[in-house]
Structures are given as C-alpha cells and as structure tokens.
Amino acid sequence: MNYCPNCGTRLVYNIVDGHNVKTCSECNYIDWDNWVNVSCVTVAYTNNNEIIMVRLKENNKITFPGGYRELGETLEQGATREFYEETGMTVKEVKLYRAYTKDEIRLVWIVFKGKVDEIKFTDNSEVSEIILVKNPSDVDVRDFRGPLTIDVFNSLFE
Numbered sequence: 122m123n124y125c126p127n128c129g130t131r132l133v134y135n136i137v138d139g140h141n142v143k144t145c146s147e148c149n150y151i152d153w154d155n156w157v158n159v160s161c162v163t164v165a166y167t168n169n170n171e172i173i174m175v176r177l178k179e180n181n182k183i184t185f186p187g188g189y190r191e192l193g194e195t196l197e198q199g200a201t202r203e204f205y206e207e208t209g210m211t212v213k214e215v216k217l218y219r220a221y222t223k224d225e226i227r228l229v230w231i232v233f234k235g236k237v238d239e240i241k242f243t244d245n246s247e248v249s250e251i252i253l254v255k256n257p258s259d260v261d262v263r264d265f266r267g268p269l270t271i272d273v274f275n276s277l278f279e
C-alpha cells in the first residue's frame with residue numbers, strides 16, 4: 122500500500138527491527154507486508170456423527186464447506202455464511218478447530234467445527250452435492266481438493 126490506512130499520509134520506507142518496511146511519519150503505522158486472504162472452513166457433524174463435505178461444481182473435487190471471510194464479519198460469521206451458501210444448512214455451535222497458513226498464495230485457512238440438526242441441500246452455484254462421511258473409507262482422498270482438505274480430514278480420524 123502507498124498511503125496510511127489510519128491517517129492517509131504517504132508511506133515511506135524505513136528499517137524497523139531489521140525489516141525494510143513502509144511506515145507512516147504522522148501516526149507511526151507500519152505496513153508489515155504480511156496481508157493474507159482469510160478463508161473460513163467448517164467441519165460440521167450431523168446428529169448421526171457424520172461429517173458434511175461438499176463436491177465443487179468447478180472441478181468436481183470434494184472439500185469442506187467454506188470460503189473467504191468478508192471484511193466486517195467475524196470469523197464465525199464468515200464460516201456460518203459460507204456454510205449456508207454452499208449447502209442451505211445453518212451450522213451451529215461453531216468453534217475454532219485449526220488454522221493453516223499457505224504463504225505462496227497468501228492464504229490463511231481458519232477451520233471450525235460445528236453441528237447441523239437437519240440434513241438438506243439447496244442447489245447453488247458452487248456445490249453439486251453434499252457428501253456424508255461416517256468412516257474414512259466412505260470417500261477417496263484422491264478426490265479431495267488439496268492438501269489442506271486432506272490434512273483436516275485425516276486429523277478427524279486420528
């Protein structure tokens with residue numbers, strides 16, 4: 122960024138703690154150049170102890186419901202909204218489970234656990250079907266979207 126988000130002053134480079142970073146001479150704001158996009162993902166359980174996964178229309182891959190948090194939302198609100206958009210179900214008792222960083226694409230994945238009382242599926246632009254998983258053998262990890270999905274999935278059955 123070129124201007125201070127606090128006060129609008131043009132940022133200038135300075136050495137801070139050995140890092141060459143942009144700083145604000147007016148309010149001492151520092152741009153640490155560590156921005157990331159935040160994705161909120163939810164592992165939701167049914168009353169039958171099944172995990173709810175989704176198949177993406179985009180690539181036919183399987184993952185957990187989730188997506189990018191919008192500015193102004195809490196992480197839980199982002200997770201709940203994305204879950205609803207991709208399934209039509211309201212997830213409750215959303216609690217922080219894990220977090221991942223993937224710097225090469227400036228992504229932070231915040232993973233929650235939650236519960237769903239009633240199984241249903243509302244067709245939407247992103248997801249073709251929901252998949253209920255009780256045992257690891259119910260799905261093929263080769264169909265998973267990527268390493269983060271695989272890691273979260275495996276952690277659930279440790």
Ligand SMILES: [Zn+2]
Pocket residue numbers: 125126127128129130145146147148149150
């Ligand atoms: Zn400033």
